[in-house]
Amino acid sequence: MNAKNMPAVHHKVWPRRAPHSITVPSTSLWDSLDTTARRYPGKVATEFLGQTMTYAELRDQAERVAGSLAKLGVRTGDRVILLMQNCPQLVVAHWGILRANAVVVPVNPMNKVEELRHYITDPDVRVAITTADLAPLLLEASNTLPADQQLAHLLVTRFTDAFDADAASEMDLPASWLPWLTSQPALPPSATQVHHWVDMLAAQYPAPVHTAGPDDLAVLPYTSGTTGLPKGCMHTHATILHNVVAAAAWAVSSADHVILVVVPMFHITGLVMVLQAGTRAGCTMVIMPRWDRDVAGRLISQWRVTTWTNIPTMVIDLLGSPKFDQYDLSSLTYIGGGGAAMPAAVAQKLWDLYGLRYVEGYGLTETAAPSHSNPPDAPKQQCLGIPYMGVDARVVDPQSLQELPAGEAGEIWIHGPSVFKGYWKNPEATAQAFVQMDGKSFFRSGDMGRVDEEGYFFITDRLKRMINSSGFKVWPAEVEALMFRHPAIQEACVIAKHDPYRGESAMAVVVRRAGANDVDEAAVIAWCKDNMAAYKVPRFVKFVDALPKSGSGKVMWRVLQEAEKVKSKN
Secondary structure (H helix, E strand, O other), rough: EEEEHHHHHHHHHHHOOOOOOOOOOOOHHHHHHHHHHHHHHOEEEEEEEEEEHHHHHHHHHHHHHHHHHHHHOOOOOOOEEEEOOOHHHHHHHHHHHHHHHOEEEEEEOOOOHHHHHHHOOOOOOOEEEEEOHHHHHHHHHHHHHHHHOOOOEEEEEOHOOOOOOOHHOOOOOOOOOOHOOOOOOOOOOOOOOOEEHHHHHOOOOOOOOOOOOOOOEOOOEEEEEOOOOOOOEEHHHHHHHHHHHHHHHHHHOOOEEEEOOOOOOOHHHHHHHHHHHHHHHOOOEEEOOOOHHHHHHHHHHHOOOEEEEHHHHHHHHHOOOOOOHHOOOOOOOOEOOOOOOOOHHHHHHHHHHHOOOEEEEEEEHHHHHEEEEEEOOOOOOOEEEEOOOEEEEEEEOOOOOOOEEEOOOOEEEEEEEOOOOEEEEOOHHHHHOOOEEEEEEEEEEEEEEEOOOOOOOOEEEOOOEEEEEEEEOHHHHHHHHHOOOOOOEEEEEEEEEOOOOOOEEEEEEEOOOOOOOOOOOHHHHHHHHHHHHHHHHEEEEEEEEOOEEOOOOOOOOHHHHHHHHHHHOO
């Protein structure tokens, strides 16, 4: 059976009542919030640590952010950094940037100064929005750049702008939360003008006329790769809106649904499938700033959460809580996620306890989250699912570029309306990422997989050198580039080490510089924690005298990786 016949095959397990393709509105993304606020002005849009915001209030605040950005000189098509943990201000700022006809540049709040510089310079950003805890890092990153590349304006909000700290102190939150949420670290001196969130919103500057259309750039999320620095993925209003509209049809979401928002909204999955899709449907979004299993259990119980998109490790953690019997998860009607495979035993427990089928999916930053998803009523475990609405997916031999029949492993290629328009300012990488087949432009995922007789796709391996740690993609080349800045490290090769909880963790194989033998594993790990996002930090360091190299002098990372695989099996 050839993959060209797959649509007819996987349509046999297609979700009932769901169309095979959808008609995407000819609007900008802003229309989603604008329409929802008119339809459900008094409905709760967000809940955060005991405080709620209605859809009318969300739209009003987004309009004010748009006016403030215009006052600061943001014009149509300008890129604006959005650097925050999950909180209502992230939701407001996201919509405000879009309302101002500008482009959202979502940045992982775990990034450190060295990493943040790239997110300022590559997209040519002059204005950023962040929280008080991250503002010092962003200003430090900006201060170290040439004057013409530094941020001109920084809009800073405190978490307490969105909740009552006194009331939250009675909520039995984790001990570390309130000190972090209420902290106001001193800001370093900077040429960047700092503006306070509350003041800017109170000023009520008029928002510009909204002119953005479907084909205009809307979001510029960054993704790393096998070489070089992270690359911006150019997504238009139309590419994002396709999966936003598809999400409602696939999972049958409505304004009566309540979403637990714990996947990070800077990430493409949280941005598209939670923030954007939840707003368009008019759902209530119960926001967690960080993961904590017992807070999650209480919120699901209290708010009668119906929809929970997550990473499988979160479910494993919650089910393992000593307090689990105190929580009522019976309101859940949809639970699913991706980034890592859900263990069969855990999926079975969800079914036995609640009749819930865990729905796994697959997608990339380049595909605006899902390119594949399991049918909610017929999921398979440890499976990517079937091609999503409007998607043509193939399995292709990466050497011959010939399509492969069912059962044979090859590279997964993706064509569809949610695929990005290319890498920002990087035509070479864009050209390498796409290939023509049957008159269509396919994105090469870099993931090896197979498709079964029913049209379900499965991952088998990777072409790209990448580590998957609890759903976070760790790109060894990026980690190595940062580690080379350590004065005691001559060479470093980062590989994956099996982790029973995270799936994989990063391990660094290191050659010390001469005279640096006193630098041990703990010192290297501590330095990494100070200089890179936490999920990138190698959890293990192995010192060697030399790294294996090819005749051309390239480090043979696969030799080290295979040796580690053999060791982990023994």
